[in-house]
Amino acid sequence: QQQVRQSPQSLTVWEGETAILNCSYEDSTFNYFPWYQQFPGEGPALLISISSVSDKKEDGRFTIFFNKREKKLSLHITDSQPGDSATYFCAASANSAGNKLTFGIGTRVLVRP
Amino acid sequence: EAGVTQSPRYAVLQEGQAVSFWCDPISGHDTLYWYQQPRDQGPQLLVYFRDEAVIDNSQLPSDRFSAVRPKGTNSTLKIQSAKQGDTATYLCASSFAGWEQYFGPGTRLTVL
Structure with missing residues (x-):
């Protein structure tokens, strides 16, 4: 059973457009949601995170929108750049479970110049 | 500040051979994690330590995999008799008090 689901699996946008990546989860005890960015041949790098007490978190061109009632969140990448081409993983954890991260399958983003 | 370092970067084995992976976490980080990432999938937690103690190894195939962190700093993950299904990237992560990994x-x- 996949506890963290991501869609779409891949996404292509033009430079300057907004990329929208979706994530949903099953476990209502999850209360921390980091997004990781991974380039080929590298480990995942923490991009931005949100806790369940907030409904929005912004960091530069990256924004997380969180809907606790629907157990959904999304990552918006505004003014997409070719350097943003990477795989993005949504993850979730619960304080009660020792902050073990459960990852989604990832969304591969390609930004065309 | 140095990041998490791992070695080797690549390993190629025949089935049945053994292999060890080594991880040096960020200085001061008390929690260390080992993940397995199959191709085109997200990382999946195998085991994690707080200091030298194993906190959760429920996803570690214990018949062939083992992990240690004897002094609460560096860690080694070992596969005793590798199978083709073990083909993946093995990731190490660290955090302080279980927060950002x-x-x-x-x-x-x-x-x-």
């Missing part, structure tokens, strides 16, 4: 570059394992 920082990943190393990983070891890409191919089992022929």
Whole structure:
């Protein structure tokens, strides 16, 4: 059973457009949601995170929108750049479970110049 | 500040061979994680430590995999008798008090 689901699996946008990546989860005890960015041949790098007490978190061109009632969140990448081409993983954890991260399958983003 | 370092970066084995992966976490980080990332999938937690103690190894195939962190700093993950299904990237991550996890570059394992 996949506890963290991501869609779409891949996404292509033009430079300057907004990329929208979706994530949903099953476990209502999850209360921390980091997004990781991974380039080929590298480990995942923490991009931005949100806790369940907030409904929005912004960091530069990256924004997380969180809907606790629907157990959904999304990552918006505004003014997409070719350097943003990477795989993005949504993850979730619960304080009660020792902050073990459960990852989604990832969304591969390609930004065309 | 140095990040998480891992070695080797690549390993190629025949089925049945043994292999060890080594991880040096960020200085001061008390929690260390080992993940397995199959191709085109997200990382999946195998085991994690707080200091030298194993906190959760429920996803570690205990018949062939083992992990240690004897002094609460560096860690070694060992596969005793590798199978083709073990082909994946093995990632080490560390954090302080279980919060933000920082990943190393990983070891890409191919089992022929």
